Amino acid sequence: MNRLIEKIKNEGRVLPGEVLKVDGFLNHLVDIELLEWIGNEFYERFRDEEVTKVMTLEASGIPPAVMTAYRFKVPLIFAKKAKSSNLGDQNLYVANVKSYTYSNEFAVTVVRDFISKDDKVLIIDDFLAKGEATKGMLEICRQAGAQVAGIGICVEKGFQPGGKHLRDLGYHVESIAVVASMNDEGGIEFEDDYK
């Protein structure tokens, strides 16, 4: 049984404009047993990838990333969001990210000492839609010369282009729940074989 899909069906709220609210169990109030299950799920799906670090972006990616890093017994790095796109700090890797949720742009930053070419990074996030935040983390890995072990997503909006784009680029993307469609009456459908 896919416990995340069951939880979304039972307790998620679909709002007009293809908005899915999961703040009652995933990204504000967090169901710890569900989170443990999610961490195990990512572990099973990426266990052969020789992961050395788990990376996410603050703030709502942190809970699933902590539990995944805990299962892998590897360090977690959470990239920081900053206002300026041109921070000019020589100690940081910086990538610019468009936010469609807030209609602005922000910078993703990681201290250079904390990621290297010897790392194989598993990127974890709570949502994947257009994929902008993920692209920011991939850009940080590129700057550091680190390999990407894979990309693990809790909820992918399968009708948005982010997931397809990342898979077309050859990344190992695993989304626990892939939403096939939502409608303004609160209906939601998932892809049968979650990938």
Place this chain on the structure above:
Amino acid sequence: MNRLIEKIKNEGRVLPGEVLKVDGFLNHLVDIELLEWIGNEFYERFRDEEVTKVMTLEASGIPPAVMTAYRFKVPLIFAKKAKSSNLGDQNLYVANVKSYTYSNEFAVTVVRDFISKDDKVLIIDDFLAKGEATKGMLEICRQAGAQVAGIGICVEKGFQPGGKHLRDLGYHVESIAVVASMNDEGGIEFEDDYK
């Protein structure tokens, strides 16, 4: 052995102006074994308090709060930061917090449905200095009519007034590492009997 104090002594960096950098193991890159030890430590110190929820404030409080909630097997709630001090959303509890780090003010918000008078809340955070963020979370608990089980802090700046103020108010405060003093040459001292 206090593993957090050992880690700070070995890998923390003291900068002029009483700034303690722990971003190599606690609040940017996160040492997962240390985090597990911290979660166990909070569990041991608050296990008799009948905790029903763990609360923290995004973003850097989330990793220790996740691991603590995991040990207690209770839900985690992470309060959100918002810009406006007057959000006017009837579905939210809102508390205003002064930030001395960034010289501004922000709002702490929690969805009303996610905390109630039946809760006994353990507040967890990575740092305690003047205690402003903690006071914001206490104010949210007060508005919800929830009891406070205690306040668990990774690193307390013991020379700042926050910890004493909270203890004087009668709260059960447990800080894993209490910094007694720092100097501009990089020196750091801890209170012997961490409390």
